[in-house]
Amino acid sequence: MSAFPEIRRQDRLLPPERIDALLDAGEYGFLAMCAANDYGYGIPISFARAGDKIYFHCAPSGFKMQNLAGNNRVSFCVVGKTQVVPDKFTTAYESVIAFGKIATDLPEEERKTALRLLVKKYCPAHVEVGEKYMNASFHRTGVLRLDIERVTGKAKYVMPMPAA
Numbered sequence: 001m002s003a004f005p006e007i008r009r010q011d012r013l014l015p016p017e018r019i020d021a022l023l024d025a026g027e028y029g030f031l032a033m034c035a036a037n038d039y040g041y042g043i044p045i046s047f048a049r050a051g052d053k054i055y056f057h058c059a060p061s062g063f064k065m066q067n068l069a070g071n072n073r074v075s076f077c078v079v080g081k082t083q084v085v086p087d088k089f090t091t092a093y094e095s096v097i098a099f100g101k102i103a104t105d106l107p108e109e110e111r112k113t114a115l116r117l118l119v120k121k122y123c124p125a126h127v128e129v130g131e132k133y134m135n136a137s138f139h140r141t142g143v144l145r146l147d148i149e150r151v152t153g154k155a156k157y158v159m160p161m162p163a164a
Contacts, residue, residue, distance in 0.1 A: 014153030026078035048117035055114035060142035094155035111143040
């Protein structure tokens with residue numbers, strides 16, 4: 001059996017351009033990992049994507065880092081538009097899941113590049129101040145890189161679905 005089984009509902013696959021749009025514009029996602037205590041551990045986290053890599057900023061130590069030291073294989077889920085449709089007993093949705101391995105020991109220049117991507121995504125009107133903030137707190141800021149091995153996306157659209 002493959003580590004990445006095929007999606008059962010092939011009729012709900014998202015096209016690659018919509019997968020890219022969700023990974024570029026999603027406000028946050030859920031990073032899921034195997035915890036050191038043998039439980040699953042998922043956290044909501046902001047992110048920025050550059051090609052087949054997703055970057056996260058975090059504290060340089062803690063439970064998340066302990067978990068990743070023991071097993072760096074993760075999944076990362078971003079949910080786009082959702083809409084409960086009560087009269088049809090369903091929910092319209094779109095989501096993407098990226099699978100891959102987390103790198104934690106990144107070179108300084110890549111860490112700075114990743115933090116700049118995050119500032120550009122979340123604070124585009126404050127890039128100059130963001131640079132100063134980054135420099136002041138760089139020594140206490142961790143950066144993670146998810147190297148995407150596989151990405152899948154699914155959607156269920158129910159008319160009418162709000163425009164993006």
